[in-house]
Amino acid sequence: MNTKRTIPSDEDLTAFIDGELTADEAARIESLMNEDKAVAERLEFLARASLPFEQAFAPLMSEAPRDKLETMLAAIPVPESAKSGATPVYASRRRFLGALAASVVAGIAIDRAVLAIGRGFSAKDENSEWRAVVADYISLYTPEALAGPVPARDDQATQLAGLDEKLGLSLSPESVSLPGIDFKRALLLQYDGNPLAQLAYLDPETGPMALCIVRSDAGPKAPDLESRRGMNVVYWSNGTHAFMLIGHAAADRMAAIADGVRGRVAA
Template identity: 85%
Template sequence: MNTKHTIPSDEDLTAFIDGELTAEEAARIEAIVNEDQSTAERLEFLARASLPFEQAFAPLLSEAPREKLGTMLAAIPVQQSARSDPTPAFGSRRRFLGALAASLVAGIAIDRAVIGIGRSFSAKDENSEWRAVVADYISLYTPETLAGPVPERDVQAAQLGSLDEKLGLSLSPEAVSLPGIDFKRALMLQYDGKPLAQIAYLDPETGPMALCIVKSDAGRKAPDLESRKGLNVIYWSNETHAFMLIGHAAADRMTAIAEGVRGRVQA
């Protein structure tokens, strides 16, 4: 790259996507995108995320320490620009993402999956792409992220039932239980228009673990093992769905756990 321009941040690229920049700022970023392949790929990466940011994080933000966050945000220097009208609070993805970042600093656990940092599903290698998305945000989890009591069975069943409606599965607490590992929550995420189910667990020995499921027509695949973001991943698929179990446990233990789940969870 021969340009002397500074590589734009994700915040700048998001503002470019949303049409919030001045003509001069937009032209600067466009020039960088035309000259630098990595920036062009990052721009496409961000542009193709289509996630319901505010809906997904409404409960989280309602519980946030607003006074503390307000103080933190006020202390962040604001880059002056030639915009004619100020953007209302949470009126854009950039401002909204900034508030979520402050929430992280304040110690609030959030799911990176719904911040839009994943890649879209690729027709070439759909399963590989969605596993990369999941690994990206599960790698942020700590035991504190999943702290709290284990939900009662009826609560687990209700959470799993909401996943069944979107995925066409019949999940029960017994089907997704993992030996010696605590069920913590089940929730439905959305990425690139596709439902992505996440069932999160806390292993007292190794920490966070998750079983994730998406609809897939890639065909049946026997279980396989890979490593992503320092986590072990066991993944497999049937005619209608792709599955992955991801966690910090040793590969042989993850394989044994996944084999049990695979036998119990059917479309």
């Protein structure tokens, strides 16, 4: 008898969370979840990631090479239970996961409007989980995603001003400039209901880099270094905010860049 189990994909697990599977498919995943700790942990992780895919990726889909995306998405199987429904294309997270995968293959810039985690925003989670979520996101960037001209100083200042009000910061193009690295854009995201600033850069030597900031009352912390998703992360905090600089540059170079920007970025 063949006892080998088929581990469900993230797409199947997401469909399970959204109630899109047939009764038999759902029962199979429930059984695997009870028998396999790895499946249970992955399901828990995906369940915590409450991402409004349709709203977040609407601008992306409007700019994407639609013919290529539609061809690739046509190859994604649709459950029998979904074929008879009236759900429009891209109306579910499952279909948006397919669109996201196709977009990454096509080298399209991906900007999520929200990064949300259901767990409480405690000091313990601040020290690791938010950085893990950001690292997952930044790992999707390619140099092509950040290609294009550097915004003019006035445009940079306008983008940064949108962050100041939400995070209680005072940022200027000069304060967030990184030596030899091009500033590309400033985004206001969200982590567990809290505003998160992401400043995206393109290093001509190593590729995408980002400076990310969230509010934090965990108290000051001296800079420290870790590795996530094949990237180096320098993180620190002051009395009001937590910071992380993440990129593919060598650890000593990342530390030097973080040391330079740390004294210039303050509430």
